Amino acid sequence: MNSKRLLDKSPAGIRVSTAPGNAGNNNHAAGNTKNYVKTVGAVDCGVILACKNDPSSGSFLYTLMLDNGTSKEYPCEGVAQNGIALTTSRKEKHIDSKKTGCDSSVEERDTGPSGSVQKRGSPTYRLIVNGRKLDDQTHVEGRGPGRRLEESKRDLLLLGPDIPPEEQYPHTSSHIPVPRNRKASGHADKEVMAATVLSSLSTSPMVLSPVSGAQAAVTEPTSRGYKESLSASYSSSTSGNWSWDASDQSVPSTPSPPLSNDISKSFLLSSQGDDNIEESETTHFLFEDPIPRKRKNSMKVMFKCLWKNCDKVLSTSSGIQRHIRTVHLGRNSDSDYSDGEEDFYYSEIEVNMDTLSEGLSSLTPTSPTTAAPPPIFPTVELPFSELDYASVRGAPCHTPLSQSAPSTLCHIRTDHAYQATAPVSIPMSSKLIQSENGISMSWQSPPVIFKGLPGPVSQIRTVGIGEKRQPTQHATVTKIHTAAAPAPKPSTGTRKPRGEAKKCRKVYGMEKKDMWCTACRWKKACQRFTD
DNA sequence: GCTGCCGGGTA
DNA sequence: TACCCGGCAGC
Numbered sequence: 001m002n003s004k005r006l007l008d009k010s011p012a013g014i015r016v017s018t019a020p021g022n023a024g025n026n027n028h029a030a031g032n033t034k035n036y037v038k039t040v041g042a043v044d045c046g047v048i049l050a051c052k053n054d055p056s057s058g059s060f061l062y063t064l065m066l067d068n069g070t071s072k073e074y075p076c077e078g079v080a081q082n083g084i085a086l087t088t089s090r091k092e093k094h095i096d097s098k099k100t101g102c103d104s105s106v107e108e109r110d111t112g113p114s115g116s117v118q119k120r121g122s123p124t125y126r127l128i129v130n131g132r133k134l135d136d137q138t139h140v141e142g143r144g145p146g147r148r149l150e151e152s153k154r155d156l157l158l159l160g161p162d163i164p165p166e167e168q169y170p171h172t173s174s175h176i177p178v179p180r181n182r183k184a185s186g187h188a189d190k191e192v193m194a195a196t197v198l199s200s201l202s203t204s205p206m207v208l209s210p211v212s213g214a215q216a217a218v219t220e221p222t223s224r225g226y227k228e229s230l231s232a233s234y235s236s237s238t239s240g241n242w243s244w245d246a247s248d249q250s251v252p253s254t255p256s257p258p259l260s261n262d263i264s265k266s267f268l269l270s271s272q273g274d275d276n277i278e279e280s281e282t283t284h285f286l287f288e289d290p291i292p293r294k295r296k297n298s299m300k301v302m303f304k305c306l307w308k309n310c311d312k313v314l315s316t317s318s319g320i321q322r323h324i325r326t327v328h329l330g331r332n333s334d335s336d337y338s339d340g341e342e343d344f345y346y347s348e349i350e351v352n353m354d355t356l357s358e359g360l361s362s363l364t365p366t367s368p369t370t371a372a373p374p375p376i377f378p379t380v381e382l383p384f385s386e387l388d389y390a391s392v393r394g395a396p397c398h399t400p401l402s403q404s405a406p407s408t409l410c411h412i413r414t415d416h417a418y419q420a421t422a423p424v425s426i427p428m429s430s431k432l433i434q435s436e437n438g439i440s441m442s443w444q445s446p447p448v449i450f451k452g453l454p455g456p457v458s459q460i461r462t463v464g465i466g467e468k469r470q471p472t473q474h475a476t477v478t479k480i481h482t483a484a485a486p487a488p489k490p491s492t493g494t495r496k497p498r499g500e501a502k503k504c505r506k507v508y509g510m511e512k513k514d515m516w517c518t519a520c521r522w523k524k525a526c527q528r529f530t531d
Numbered sequence: 532g533c534t535g536c537c538g539g540g541t542a
Numbered sequence: 543t544a545c546c547c548g549g550c551a552g553c
Contacts, residue, residue, distance in 0.1 A: 503534075503535065505533095505534070505535085506534080518544090518545090519536085520535085520536095521545085521546090522536095522544085522545060522546065522547085523535080523536060523537085523546080523547065523548090524535090524536060524537080525535070525536050525537085526535075526536085
């Protein structure tokens with residue numbers, strides 16, 4: 001299916017973006033999926049001043065204050081017919097904090113049954129972002145420090161389910177100043193604006209003023225941290241989806257912004273996916289109801305390519321866009337030009353990093369006798385995967401130490417770790433990798449354990465990941481297994497052949513079992529008389 | 532059947 | 543992590 005930008009309308013009137021060959025398949029890792037709908041084309045941008053019901057046409061008329069200072073009326077038939085704009089869905093009681101500014105900014109749309117309808121290029125549909133846009137938030141809070149919190153709350157609830165639209169919108173008809181010199185394009189500008197809006201929202205006197213000084217004191221550093229996080233994740237998409245980008249210097253495994261307060265926590269996290277959590281947390285953000293955070297930092301938003309037969313998952317939106325642009329759309333990878341087409345072909349998924357880590361830990365050897373390369377996710381590409389991390393693979397054995405030394409430094413005995421002898425740990429130097437992208441990453445290589453052998457010293461063998469005891473009788477196997485390769489589970493055929501040496505049982509007999517080596521007593525591979 | 536030891540369970 | 547043991551597989 002080559003048609004692009006498919007925008008299906010569900011029976012409920014919900015527009016969803018559809019990926020080629022993958023329509024409706026939104027069940028991904030954690031089940032939380034966002035599709036991206038990009039609003040393109042010229043749209044009038046401004047602030048809703050009023051919404052009234054036009055009895056003659058049966059539709060709604062929105063009065064919009066445009067950026068140029070003029071006001072305009074727009075019919076909103078489609079929305080009204082679909083009942084979306086004035087829907088009583090709980091979800092629309094609050095401002096969707098993910099909504100961004102004007103123009104061609106990427107707008108994230110829920111594909112769930114309570115999502116909003118939006119038609120590209122239609123100013124009508126620009127109006128129905130829950131009746132408001134992010135601009136509204138700006139102006140709401142921009143109405144001065146004297147504005148009381150309750151008042152703002154009331155404004156935010158103007159779209160409440162029980163209030164007839166005729167009664168809702170006139171409340172909003174008070175003048176809301178609109179910045180007039182706003183640039184109509186430019187991703188960075190929009191992001192700056194979004195960041196400014198969001199950060200100012202969290203620091204707004206409107207939010208802070210009526211509360212106690214203690215709370216204000218708490219909020220202040222929080223907002224500062226939030227600003228920092230905003231700037232740190234500045235490259236994230238304007239849809240509000242926080243993502244870890246290559247330019248983001250934060251630690252990949254802990255992508256969560258530095259949050260210490262529920263306000264900013266819920267605010268940021270609400271942009272990450274799960275609708276229910278988003279709703280509740282956004283609500284709590286608005287009403288400053290400190291609740292225990294529901295989402296753990298381990299949840300990471302990934303971006304999954306929805307192209308047919310392509311399950312590529314990247315950690316950054318830019319990465320997935322680049323992937324789609326180059327691989328599927330056949331565009332020049334060097335070009336930064338993006339018309340937003342890629343946005344339709346990927347979706348956001350949440351990945352529990354804990355689970356991922358568990359999977360990793362099962363992939364990496366847990367035995368202290370094995371040195372492991374840094375973990376590399378088997379199926380998920382972290383940002384550094386976009387770098388040249390081929391050089392990373394196997395790096396532990398290519399440290400300066402090991403380069404200058406014979407490879408035996410990477411060779412380890414694979415005897416069962418039941419030796420009584422104290423092992424000698426030689427931690428390998430931590431590696432600092434500076435990528436061309438400016439990302440530096442380091443890890444501490446697991447120590448290589450050398451053991452004194454009480455018994456006859458046998459050959460030194462090496463072992464790879466998952467390869468605990470290969471039935472190899474000859475020399476060494478290189479330690480540098482490709483770390484990304486899934487650990488080959490040793491089958492029953494890889495069982496170590498029975499050693500020919502006498503074992504403790506045979507030497508000491510059952511009568512002197514206390515003289516056995518511990519491993520023999522535990523029915524483990526004998527350490528004393530190794531082959 | 533004996534033996535070595537892997538894999539899993541328990542504290 | 544130490545300890546223990548069921549059970550598999552080689553001999």
